[in-house]
Amino acid sequence: MILLRSAFPAFLKMSLATMFQYRGEIALWAIWGVVYPSVAMAMWAAAVTGSPDGQTIRGFAPRDFAAYFWLTMVVGHATTAWDVYEMGYFVQTGQLSPRLLRPLLPVWQSLADNLAYKLVTLAILVPIWSVIVLLTRPAFGTRAGDLAAGLPAVLLAAVINYVWCYNVAMLSFWVTRMDAVGQGWFGAGLFFGGRLAPLALMPAALQKIAAALPFKWVTWFPCETLMGRLSPAAVTQGLINQLAWIVLGLVVFRATWRLGVRRYSAVGA
Amino acid sequence: MRYLRLIGLFARVSVQNDAAYRADFAAHVVVTLLNFAAELVGLWTIFSNTGSLAGWNAWHMLALLGVFRGMYGIIGLFISPNMRRIMDDVRQGTLDYVLIKPVNAQFYVSFRGMVVWRLADIVLGAALVAAACMRLSAEVTAGRLALFLAMLACGVTIIYSFWLVLATGAFWFTRVTNMEMVFWNVFEAGRYPVEIYPPAVRWTLTYVVPLAFLTTFPAGSLIGRAGPFNVAAAAGFAALALAGASWFWRFGLRRYSGASA
Numbered sequence: 001m002i003l004l005r006s007a008f009p010a011f012l013k014m015s016l017a018t019m020f021q022y023r024g025e026i027a028l029w030a031i032w033g034v035v036y037p038s039v040a041m042a043m044w045a046a047a048v049t050g051s052p053d054g055q056t057i058r059g060f061a062p063r064d065f066a067a068y069f070w071l072t073m074v075v076g077h078a079t080t081a082w083d084v085y086e087m088g089y090f091v092q093t094g095q096l097s098p099r100l101l102r103p104l105l106p107v108w109q110s111l112a113d114n115l116a117y118k119l120v121t122l123a124i125l126v127p128i129w130s131v132i133v134l135l136t137r138p139a140f141g142t143r144a145g146d147l148a149a150g151l152p153a154v155l156l157a158a159v160i161n162y163v164w165c166y167n168v169a170m171l172s173f174w175v176t177r178m179d180a181v182g183q184g185w186f187g188a189g190l191f192f193g194g195r196l197a198p199l200a201l202m203p204a205a206l207q208k209i210a211a212a213l214p215f216k217w218v219t220w221f222p223c224e225t226l227m228g229r230l231s232p233a234a235v236t237q238g239l240i241n242q243l244a245w246i247v248l249g250l251v252v253f254r255a256t257w258r259l260g261v262r263r264y265s266a267v268g269a
Numbered sequence: 270m271r272y273l274r275l276i277g278l279f280a281r282v283s284v285q286n287d288a289a290y291r292a293d294f295a296a297h298v299v300v301t302l303l304n305f306a307a308e309l310v311g312l313w314t315i316f317s318n319t320g321s322l323a324g325w326n327a328w329h330m331l332a333l334l335g336v337f338r339g340m341y342g343i344i345g346l347f348i349s350p351n352m353r354r355i356m357d358d359v360r361q362g363t364l365d366y367v368l369i370k371p372v373n374a375q376f377y378v379s380f381r382g383m384v385v386w387r388l389a390d391i392v393l394g395a396a397l398v399a400a401a402c403m404r405l406s407a408e409v410t411a412g413r414l415a416l417f418l419a420m421l422a423c424g425v426t427i428i429y430s431f432w433l434v435l436a437t438g439a440f441w442f443t444r445v446t447n448m449e450m451v452f453w454n455v456f457e458a459g460r461y462p463v464e465i466y467p468p469a470v471r472w473t474l475t476y477v478v479p480l481a482f483l484t485t486f487p488a489g490s491l492i493g494r495a496g497p498f499n500v501a502a503a504a505g506f507a508a509l510a511l512a513g514a515s516w517f518w519r520f521g522l523r524r525y526s527g528a529s530a
Contacts, residue, residue, distance in 0.1 A: 028450050035454050039461065043315070043322065046465035050321035057318045177296040180303070187307045197314050206310065 003103060011109050015116035023120060030121035033080065034128055037073040040196055041066055041136065058200050064227075067138035070129070071223040072195050077125060078118065079158040079218050083110055084185050087169035088178025091264065100261065107166060107253075114162065141228035149235045150226035156242040161189075161218045163249035170253075173260035188213065194220030214245045275372065276380050283383040297386040305393050308334055308460075323464035324494075330461075332401035333488040337460050339394025340424065340483045344456075346387040348429055349449060351379055352436040359439040364525060375518050379429070398491070408492050417491040419500050423507040424483045430507075430514035431479060437514075440521035452478075459484040482506070 019026055045062040048055070055061060060068065087110075090096040099106040142150075168185050172178045190196055192206070193215035199207055210216050221238045224230050230238070287294060312334060316327040325333065355378050358364040368374055402409045435448050459480040463471045475481040482503060489495045 025447060028447055028454075032450075032454050035457055039458050042465045042467070042470075043461050046323045046461075047315060047319040049323070051319040177292065180296045180300045183300045184303050187303055191307060191310065196311055197318075201318050202314050203317050206314070 004108065007104055008108060008112065011112035012116060015109075015112040016120065019113075019116045019120040023123075026117055026121055027124045029117075030077065030125055031128070033077050034073060034125070034132075036190070037069040037076065037195065038132065040072075041069040044069070044197070058198075060198065060201075061139070063137060063139035066136040067140050067227055068198055068223055070132060070136065070138050071226050072219055073132070074129060075154055075157065075219055075222050075226075076195065077121070078154050079161045079222075080118070081114060081162045081165035083114075083162075083166045083169040084178060084182040086110065087166075088172040088176075088182065091172040092176065092178075096264065100264075105257070110166070111162065140226075142226055143228050145232070146225055146228040146230075146235075149239065150222055153222040153225050153235075153239060153242065156239065156246065157218045157222045160214055160242060160245045160249065163246060163253060164214050167249060167252050167256065170256050170260045173263045189215050189218070192216060193218050194223070198224070214249075217242045217245055272376060275376075279380050280383055284385050287385045294386050298389050301386070301389045301393065305338065308338070323462050325462050325464075328401050328404045329488070329492050332398050332405070332491055333462060333484055334460070335394045335397030335399075335401060336421070336488045337394070337484045338397060339391050340428070340459070341456070342387045342390025342392075342394060343425055344428060344432075345384055345390065347380060347383050348432050350382055350384050352432045353449065354378070354382065355436040356439040359525065368522075368525075374522065375433075375515060379433070402491070405492060413491055413493055416495065416497065416500050417487055420482075420487040420490045420495065420503055423500070423503040424487055426507040427479050427482045427503075427510050430510035433514040434517055437518050437521040440524045456480065462489070479506075479510075 044057070044060070044065040048057055048060070048062050048065070051057050056064075087096075090099070090106075096106065099109060102109075165185070168181065169178075171181055175181060192210040192213050194202075194210075199210055199216060199220050202210070210220075217238065221230075221242070225235055225238065312327065312330055315322065316330070320326065322330060355364070358367060358378075367378055370377055402414070432452075435452070438448070455474075455478050458466070458470075458474060463474050463481045463485045466474065471481075486495055486499070486503060490500060
């Protein structure tokens with residue numbers, strides 16, 4: 001713990017320097033997170049016009065969709081994690097070996113990269129987010145209480161996504177082709193996290209699947225909370241569910257990491 | 270004729286290369302199928318809430334999705350991999366080996382390699398379009414089918430020209446590989462008809478990044494949203510784009526100073 005407290009700030013400083021060096025490239029990655037919600041926003045606004053009453057879809061008017069998808073854009077950025085791809089690459093190329101030699105688990109260094117990326121890209125994202133708000137005039141129904149519950153919800157969401165993304169990434173000790181796994185993970189996140197549509201709009205069968213997966217607690221729950229669409233009871237229940245997913249994730253991590261490292265044979269070392 | 274034979278030869282070599290990595294091929298096909306399934310479920314979600322999207326009903330959208338998938342495959346099959354190689358060649362100076370070959374350089378750089386598994390996208394896309402046509406048999410006439418194919422050819426020509434211009438940019442700015450990522454980002458927007466976007470975005474997606482020509486216009490001509498006049502205009506635009514891009518390529522080539530420069 002003492003080691004962690006002295007090493008993590010050093011990791012973070014190093015990651016920040018690296019990210020700053022590659023600012024052009026990471027800016028492009030960050031903009032990707034803007035395109036998808038913007039397209040969804042435009043699509044649902046058009047869908048409202050074609051809906052039976054032409055005004056709303058399940059309580060969402062075009063400006064509500066604008067608020068929802070703007071929030072998925074921001075929450076999506078705050079919770080992003082890409083370890084599924086990175087770990088596969090590290091295992092395949094043997095780059096995990098030097099990281100394993102350190103007296104701290106490699107996950108801490110990856111976490112520092114993750115935080116540094118989220119911070120550095122804010123420089124470009126905040127202006128873009130602001131312009132989108134000005135152009136689409138989203139209807140936020142946020143009350144003070146929603147904000148007080150929503151911000152911790154975003155934080156917990158980031159932890160859930162990070163821990164679970166890392167857990168899935170550990171599959172790379174057993175599977176060599178992680179591209180397919182990564183794509184599947186991201187695709188499921190878009191879908192069952194409610195980034196293509198608010199979950200209430202999805203067919204019932206899909207909502208059942210979403211309920212059994214962590215993704216809705218990563219995107220849908222913080223967004224709907226921040227929009228002020230959930231009752232206090234639902235918000236409390238949601239926060240509890242988020243904590244449960246984190247605890248479960250940490251348990252899985254503890255159990256899997258040792259097994260995985262034992263299997264790791266350092267390809268290319 | 271000689272050029273067609275050469276394309277056949279390039280394709281055969283690419284198949285032989287890829288055949289060495291069969292597990293990789295299978296993994297890619299699995300990913301393609303996953304994407305495809307996600308797209309269909311997405312369509313299901315949209316149309317369980319609404320009857321139409323800017324005037325396109327579910328079956329129209331299925332055709333559009335098929336065109337989108339097919340275009341995705343065509344770009345990935347030969348356009349993007351070859352253009353990436355041009356950028357690498359310019360940066361490393363290996364374009365020398367291209368220029369000394371006894372064949373038109375632009376033709377050679379455009380067709381020399383193919384990513385075979387992308388055919389899966391083209392097959393799936395074609396299947397979707399066929400399914401939509403079957404269902405929309407009242408709307409899809411033989412004439413419209415012909416317009417659709419013509420529009421599709423225009424779209425491929427336009428996107429090829431667009432990429433050739435991007436790749437030629439490598440003669441001036443050596444690091445342009447990121448352009449590819451920007452393109453795939455924006456390409457996402459082509460999944461839906463351009464009519465859903467605000468006018469300024471629609472204009473950009475038609476004339477600056479010509480996505481409308483790739484997906485909306487071909488699918489639109491299939492269901493009668495575009496007539497012979499539109500196709501003629503698109504053909505004119507495509508011819509202009511191709512001529513402009515070829516000129517730009519030759520212009521850029523004059524700047525190229527070789528490996529040791």
